[in-house]
Amino acid sequence: MNKNGSFDQFEAVMRKAYAVPEIRAEFVNRVQAELMRRADSQAVKVARKGFVLRFGLGFAAVLLLAMFFAKAPEGQALADSIKHFFKIATVTEIPITEPNLLVTPTFASPFAVTLVPAASAPTEAPLPTPEGFTLAKTQACQTEPYGYACKLAWAEKKVGYDIKEFPADPTDMRFEGIYIQVNNDIQINYERVGGGAYLYLLQGPGGEFTSIGAGVPEDSIQQVLVGEYPGEYVVGIYAAKPGETAYKWDPTGKYSLRWADGERWYEINAYGCVGREDLCSAEGLIELALSMVDQSVPAEGPRADHLVSFAEAEQISGLSLLKPAILPEGFVFDYGTYNADLKEIRLNYHPIGYDPGVAEISLWQSLQQNPGGTWDRFTGETVDINGQPGKYMSNDGFTHAVVWQSGGLEIGMLITSSDLWYGGTFTKEQVLEIARSVQ
DSSP states (O other), X not given: OOHHHHHHHXXXXXXXXXXXXXXXXXXXXXXXXXXXXXXXXXXXXXXXXXXXXXXXXXXXXXXXXXXXXXXXXXHHHHHTTOOSSSOEEOOSEEEOSOGGGSOOOOOOOOEEOOEEEOOOOOOOOOOOXXXXXXXXXXXXXXXXXXXXXXXXXXXXXXXXXXXXXXXXXXXXXXXXXXXXXXXXXXXXXXEETTSSOEEEEEEEEXXXXXXXXXOEEGGGEEEEEETTEEEEEEEEEEEOOTTOSEEEEEEEEEEEEEEEOSSEEEEEEEEOOTTOGGGSSHHHHHHHXXXXXXXXXOOOSOOTTOBOSHHHHHHHHOOOOOOBSEEETTEEEEXXXXXXXXXXXXXXXXXXXXXXXXXXXXXXXXXXXXXXXXOOSSOOEEEEETTEEEEEEEEETTEXXXXXXXXXXXEEEEEEEOTTTTOEEOOHHHHHHHHHXXX
């Protein structure tokens, strides 16, 4: 989608006015800005394909390189010559000995979405129970059996030691999962609430790093201090594009910090810098490392930037919210956000199995202001939403916006779908059907 073309279309229609109920200019501007941001994000997807590809294939590189190092004599020599927290790679390129494992990614094929009655997200599977661990006897699990604190208690029982953790979810990040690796190493994963960035905290007993790694060029290592402890910071990852015959060091994409305190080793990895550019620097990761505690502080009340249920959204906003009775097949409520200054809720719906932002329905709701006035900021085609006038705009089948009023609320709905990563297209009739089901 071309940003300049879209902007010109907006400018052209902005000069027209329609006699519809007043909706605040701030609300309209945010809907327009969000629509333009989504359009711009989609436009740069192609430019990002190389990075996304390298990021995805980097994990494959790690696994293949582990096999290479384990079998080849020079690999064993490398394993025996660790001089740093990071393994030192003595070569700049690693031949791909099994090219069939390097699969060329396929992008989404276009398809027409199907609307179905709205469904709830699937319930998480119960945790496998370690010996001596029961949900009923664990306070954290009584409060929230599928939450962070319960899963942390479960992991600590499994590995037999207290896990160092961040005092709270890092800003703009949400907890994704805790994983137990070989040698009782722990990995805690976070992802950005809106997608586009990932953060991994790893740790294990002792001072020797046991996590799988392909090694890094020695000149890529920056010596740092994490408090009183020496550490190392590296930017880059070995990766290969389809058609290439070797993995090459790419000094972008992954930001890593390693250190040890004599009893345990630690590693923090950041991928992507969307919204958290500070984490893509040595200073940012060190600051995060120094914030680690033995026990995190439980959140008090709903988290405004990540509301996990419809009930939390109503609790924090004080509004009697509306929700769609019809959604595209596979879409479920993911999370909500609350803007206290504007007293506005945003509910976000995503397809199951896709990263946030790949396809999304966002529903803004706030109390009406200045009823009976003239709304002349956001313009488009006049449509009927259950007997109320509204406005509809779309640049193509992948991006749609609708605004209207209902039940004393101002409502805006933005639908976006990536043509590369999701492929689902919406018709005007489907968009209006979803809007009319909001009740």
